[in-house]
Amino acid sequence: AQSVTQLGSHVSVSEGALVLLRCNYSSSVPPYLFWYVQYPNQGLQLLLKYTSAATLVKGINGFEAEFKKSETSFHLTKPSAHMSDAAEYFCAVSRNSGNTPLVFGKGTRLSVIA
């Protein structure tokens, strides 16, 4: 079975500050890991994904995440927060690169303070 734990349901940062959203996973097989962003009343947009290539994955909008097998983590970071980054972020895991259903974490709401 696979599962994802996102630490912190709500994270608040100042504009220009570092963004760090935490995600830990559990998987009995080598995982594929994803980060999605959801704006209010909208669907999910893929930020980035780890598919067993490079452990440091760069995504859209300046986000990146590092896969650490020893820590079973896949934390999402961005060096400098922008007001437009305020949204809900979901970490997800699947057995392969996409053709199986995703198991989502509970989400972390990011607030950016001016």
Add this chain to the structure above:
Amino acid sequence: GAVVSQHPSWVICKSGTSVKIECRSLDFQATTMFWYRQFPKQSLMLMATSNEGSKATYEQGVEKDKFLINHASLTLSTLTVTSAHPEDSSFYICSALSGIAGNEQFFGPGTRLTVL
């Protein structure tokens, strides 16, 4: 990127009525689509996997007779909530699997269902 649409985006219905939600892949064919449900301030939970031309596979605890799924073509899957009740009020999101784009799932914008 690939685009997935859902219709309607928002629906309000009376208790006991049925509601149909459409999920379309606009510029690619999808043999597999997934239906998720998201309650307020919670994560997405998979309801069922929809495969074109075959019966849907439902997750444990999801009533297949209540949530009817039809995937009649490679670009369209429908979810019908039958005899809806207030506890069915939720945000329903579909995703379509693109076999071309590295099997990436593309998500629709979601449908908010409110049952009075």
